[in-house]
Amino acid sequence: MRASVIQIAVNEDESVEARRRRVAATVREQAGADLVVLPELWTTGAFAYEEFGREAEPLEGPTYEAMAKAASDAGVWLHAGSIPERDPDGPLYNTSLVFSPSGDLAAAYRKIHRFGFDKGEAVLMGAGSELVTVRLPETTLGLSTCYDLRFPELYRGLVDAGAETLVVSAGWPERRRSHWTLLAQARAVENQSFLLACATAGTHAGVPQAGHSIVVDPWGEVLAQAGAGEEVLTVEFDPGKVAATREQFPALKDRMLGLQPPRRP
Numbered sequence: 142m143r144a145s146v147i148q149i150a151v152n153e154d155e156s157v158e159a160r161r162r163r164v165a166a167t168v169r170e171q172a173g174a175d176l177v178v179l180p181e182l183w184t185t186g187a188f189a190y191e192e193f194g195r196e197a198e199p200l201e202g203p204t205y206e207a208m209a210k211a212a213s214d215a216g217v218w219l220h221a222g223s224i225p226e227r228d229p230d231g232p233l234y235n236t237s238l239v240f241s242p243s244g245d246l247a248a249a250y251r252k253i254h255r256f257g258f259d260k261g262e263a264v265l266m267g268a269g270s271e272l273v274t275v276r277l278p279e280t281t282l283g284l285s286t287c288y289d290l291r292f293p294e295l296y297r298g299l300v301d302a303g304a305e306t307l308v309v310s311a312g313w314p315e316r317r318r319s320h321w322t323l324l325a326q327a328r329a330v331e332n333q334s335f336l337l338a339c340a341t342a343g344t345h346a347g348v349p350q351a352g353h354s355i356v357v358d359p360w361g362e363v364l365a366q367a368g369a370g371e372e373v374l375t376v377e378f379d380p381g382k383v384a385a386t387r388e389q390f391p392a393l394k395d396r397m398l399g400l401q402p403p404r405r406p
């Protein structure tokens with residue numbers, strides 16, 4: 142299976158519309174890949190909080206349309222990263238979109254763990270509550286977004302739902318780059334899954350982005366990692382390695398569920 146992880150620079154000197162056109166053209170260039178992955182909130186930047194409301198779109202808005210067309214033009218499964226979604230009956234959501242090679246929406250995932258503690262995304266957006274998997278011919282994707290990477294129970298839920306390839310769409314800051322690589326490897330090795338994590342490059346809202354998108358195999362080995370700038374990371378991997386790893390080293394079968402909390406003295 143061939144995947145292209147497109148690490149996009151989000152800088153304020155480019156309009157959202159220009160970036161949308163540029164990203165669509167880059168997706169089209171990936172014809173021949175099976176799966177293409179984009180980062181989190183690449184229209185606005187994940188830290189450009191003031192832009193969320195201004196650039197929010199309905200689910201089937203301009204980014205949806207441009208990405209659906211790019212997926213069908215290229216004939217690829219496209220994880221189109223996330224958009225600030227304006228729900229007509231609710232708050233904004235940080236919503237990832239996945240399109241099939243015919244350009245149909247295969248899944249939408251509203252980010253569950255919002256970043257910012259008591260400010261930023263955590264107060265500006267609503268939290269999703271549903272795990273989302275997507276069945277591809279070769280593998281089952283488990284979807285997640287950026288800060289979700291810090292919450293291992295989410296990935297266990299995805300694995301229990303059949304995920305074999307974990308996808309993380311992110312806008313991760315340079316300041317915590319060491320966490321990014323460490324957590325990506327941890328989530329892959331503990332869940333005996335492939336992990337494809339796509340981050341943004343550039344600087345927006347004064348926050349330098351980490352880049353360093355990464356692909357990890359079920360044994361925790363890094364198959365490919367980008368540098369700091371814009372880059373298309375292309376990897377070939379064998380989805381059959383998930384079942385083989387889980388069979389040869391069946392640690393997932395040794396999970397002890399329903400542990401009792403410590404007794405109070």
Ligand SMILES: NC(=O)CCC(=O)C(=O)O
Nearest residue numbers: 187256287288312314317
């Ligand atoms: N966009 C995000 O979710 C940022 C997450 C982050 O900066 C971190 O977990 O550290």
